[in-house]
Amino acid sequence: MHLKDRLLQAKNRFLFDPTYLWVAASLLWLAEVVVNVLVINKINYTEIDWEAYMDEVEGVVNGSYDYMQLKGGTGPLVYPAGFVYFYLILYYVTGYGANIRLAQYIFAGFYLINLLLVFRIYQRTMKCPPYVLIFMCCTSYRIHSIYVLRLFNDPVAMLFLYLAVNLFLDKKWAWGCFWFSIAVSIKMNVLLFAPGLLLLLLTELGFWSTIPRLVICALVQVVPAIPFLLENPKGYIVRSFDLGRQFFFKWTVNWRFLPEELFLNRYFQMTLLSLHVILLVLFTVFKWNRKTGSLKKLLQRPEKKEERKLSENDIVFTLFSSNFIGMCFSRSLHYQFYVWYFHTLHYLLWCTGLPTVLKILTLGVIELCWNTYPSTNQSSAALHVCHLVLLVGSWLSRLEEKKADISEEYTTSKDTKKKRKAKLT
Template sequence: MAASMWRKMRTYVSRKNIHRLIFDPQCAIFSMFLLLIAEVAVNILVIKKIKYTEIDWKAYMQEVEGVVNGTYDYTKLRGDTGPLVYPAGFVYVYMALYYVTSYGHHIRLGQYVFALLYILSLVILFDIYRKTKRVPPYSFIFMCCASYRIHSIYVLRLFNDPVAMFFMYVAINFFLRDRWSIGCLMYSFGVSIKMNLLLFSPAILMLLMVRFGTLKTLLHLIVCAVPQIVLAVPFLLENPVGYVVRAFNFGRQFFYVWTVNWRLIPEEIFLNKYFQTALLILHVTFLILFFVFKWRRLYPGVGFGILMKESPTALSPNQILLPLFTSNLIGMSFSRSLHYQFYVWYFHTLHYLLWSTTQPPIVKILVLGVIELCWNTYPSTVLSSSLLHVCHAVLLYGLWYSPDYTPNDKNLTATKVD
């Protein structure tokens, strides 16, 4: 009997099966499981062996402490790094962390909370990637253990960016399950923590119109709006103008010293309003170009217009993810400034985007490596900023010619709604 079991094991662990476990997207679950176990160990090791560096945690605690002490006027809430500039959801999340970590003093406990957040985020991301059946298992190594900067953002810095992105990926997972109302609710919670999630909003609006038509899209937009109002009630009652101006300040000026993407230009140009306006125009232009010439091809038979009809079928994973992740990438590519913690805004989507192009695997891995190098160069240099823009350009070029935009792509077949 033992010999029989040994023969079965040898048959399973054959060269062909090993090849599939490494390269076949259908077999990604095995590598995902192993990487999750590895990541638990890596996060514990990082927390124990690498020194925590204070950047924003103390300021976060000071900001929410003002609310704890009864201050609901947003214009009076501030920390060492400046005024509170995040929406109300941020206050509630970090107020919970304030109490969990003994008023912000037990930082090590906070690090373990963020390690748990990291693992939960990976579980959700792996579930998303599992549904796409697109990305080969070996690429997940570059998503997990290979990125120092991402681990730093989570467990060494405790930024709010990973919290916002967690809700974004939860929302996407609901979208993939055709549960758009709950997805919109989760998306709105994410926006209430940090506004960067608005970079996904053009694609979300388009997807809602395609799936539900005009009238039901309006209902879903109301679902998105309700949490923003409910969470902000105490602050709106105290000083509504102050809350809106501070929490949703789209005109905030960034510091040149922290920029990752624009070190290649002089500071006077970086701060110039005309330069910032030009970036906004480019951002909108690329969104329009992708919508008109590419994204609409993903939905054959859909009549785009102001008054659209509800679709009888659910959207496939790639019909959902490709516009969402591309919309976010376009926003990142033409951002006024990218700070180091912003890397988490798109890091976990890069693998899907690259494997949606026809670039050779070596080019995809090279792009991932160069992007990682750019985000780990501190302070940024002319070379690192330039290389980052080159990588973004390569990605956008590859996505423009993605085979997904051919009408007969089997990956884009819609599925019947249960």
Template sequence: MKQYLSKDFLVKVVCHPSYFGRVSVLFILAEIVINVLIINKIKYTEIDWVAYMQEVEGVANGTWDYTKLKGDTGPLVYPAGFVYFFLGLYHLTGRGTNIHLAQYIFAFLYIVLLALVCRLFHKSQKMPPYVLLVMCCTSYRVHSILVLRLFNDSVAMIFLYGAMNLFIENQWALGSLVYSLAVSLKMNILLFAPALLLAYLRCLGLWGTIKQLTICASVQLVLGAPFLLANPIGYIKMAFDLGRVFLFKWTVNWRFLPEEVFLNPFFHLSLLCLHVALLGLFAYTHGNKFLSSYYNLIQVDTRLNIKSQLFILPMFLSNFIGMAVSRSLHYQFYIWYYHSLPYLLWSTPYRISTRFLLMGVIELCWNTYPSTWWSSGLLHCCHFAILLGIYMERPKDKILKKVRNMLEKNK
């Protein structure tokens, strides 16, 4: 008993990655209590829930033409998976009237999301347990997105993290199925697609990649079938509109620009070019090299934490690049990368104090409502600092040397 109360043991529990899984259980239990308190002590804020219920109510009443599914906030713009999921919630919550029950369902979903994220970090053995203090219990905005606003973004991220957990266990087919389900809930999940496609090609080869893409496409066809039969053009146009123009008043990341620049198509084209350029740069520094090593570890069936690290970082980085150059970020989009930020920051050469400072400033920016020129400018500075740090910490044969040593030991 004495050894468990010693200073050395307590330091290990707080700082050593091998304790991440055990410590995360305590934080997940704490999150259950926190979410219950939030639901019962803080007033629910209506934003999109009623609109979600109105949109799926049309399907409940027999309408399969996507162009006729609307709510108070406008037409339905999410793929078919969203309809089925929220149609289930529509029936569970008495046609959407039992908000309190809906909040508890979303609290449960948040615990699932957190458990999936913690499992990824535990498998990677990269994160010190004390990061959980920030990741779990401090973000007002993330808790608000889930249990006070009931946004669909969090549901899509649950499926994404579920898919990543399957991928690191080499369950490629099942992982592709779950990944496609995530896309069917909200298209932001496609921001992870460049890294996933590279992983398919590096680890499974061309024919294996075609098989996985076929699984992904089949899921979309099966889920969308009733809507495609009713009005195929209407469904594709409404559910997969990549050219949708966002409103300037909701932007978190471009408030310092004049509205006419924000809406200018050339500005959007410039961001797209920058997106492609950054993906190309990091595909070279963190994609090809990392995933080639990941493939080599799979070949020798090595069950080491480095294998998870080699897959997780490119996936998180691909999504982060997409967000950093996004045409517009809205407040609920914070959940798209919130839980990956600690992992990305621990992939930089920065001091611990700098990492926590960046997380704190990012939290401040996302909690500034309405956004201001300085909050959106600071957010871009933080994004740039993270990308620069990850580039500075590019493999340089450092991690890859570890991989080669592991491969030699397993020969």
């Protein structure tokens, strides 16, 4: 084989062969170290919520455990107790919140750790060709901004979520539930993964073995909250788990094309919730629950001879699509919420049977929508179209194979190489 052919083969493998994804992941991760340092030093930090976070936890430092009294510049404290303890650590490490540059570097560290966890998920599932990671790392200004230029708590919650997913892949369900609940205690958006997680637990462990894992989740919520529950239990529950909280229309990314009166209408919000529940039921009955075949059987104790074990793709697809359904029917998506599903989009798209060009186009349009500020009627509508494309593609996807075949592009290039070799001989 000529050197040119060998180089072409190596290039094709590194770009298209999922088994070589770790090579692209390693190179991109090292590049991300440099990129984050440059972003921090070259682009101005924008204050949005960091000072409010510091004010909220400073209230606890000053001795107040009443959630009705804890507030910052942007309003009352509306996150569970895990948020308070985590940001208390950052409060002291950053000199009572004054050392913004240090906080930025800490969040750059969160970003890099998050990438490692995401890369490991993609390596385990073998669904995506390596070049997909280029889109994940090199095309999203918004994601880098959310981490190191805004210092939101959303990335912190997602960091623990991806840690939990990795533990689920290792079948360490108890530890996974622990870190999953830690993520929920930072921000409640992680509950969008909960329907899928519950189904996975019942499928893998059965009803009775699922109960101790749910107890772990509950204890992680209750124990850290004890000081606040003792002070004002109603205030803590109302503030930290306020599912009915209204969002400001001016920040919405996904419903800009609606009149503000309809956006704020309770019936509209209940309709979205109803559609969310209906889609979860449909996916549970017809898509996710393939291992047992019926909900009744799902609640029974698995027999020793019964093969009910979940593959890597069963776990990841169920969790990621559960979260994605919630995003599709969210009452409002704000710009920092992009991290709730950004690192899952590539996997979900490559689980579908959509043409590669359409997958890349969908990623590009979604990125454009989230980078349009302020959002417009067109950007919001385009985002919903992309969500619909991905939702339908996910419904039609097939996960029977444990690992994806080498992508269409790699197979094509491989055939071309064989034909060239045949001509030479």
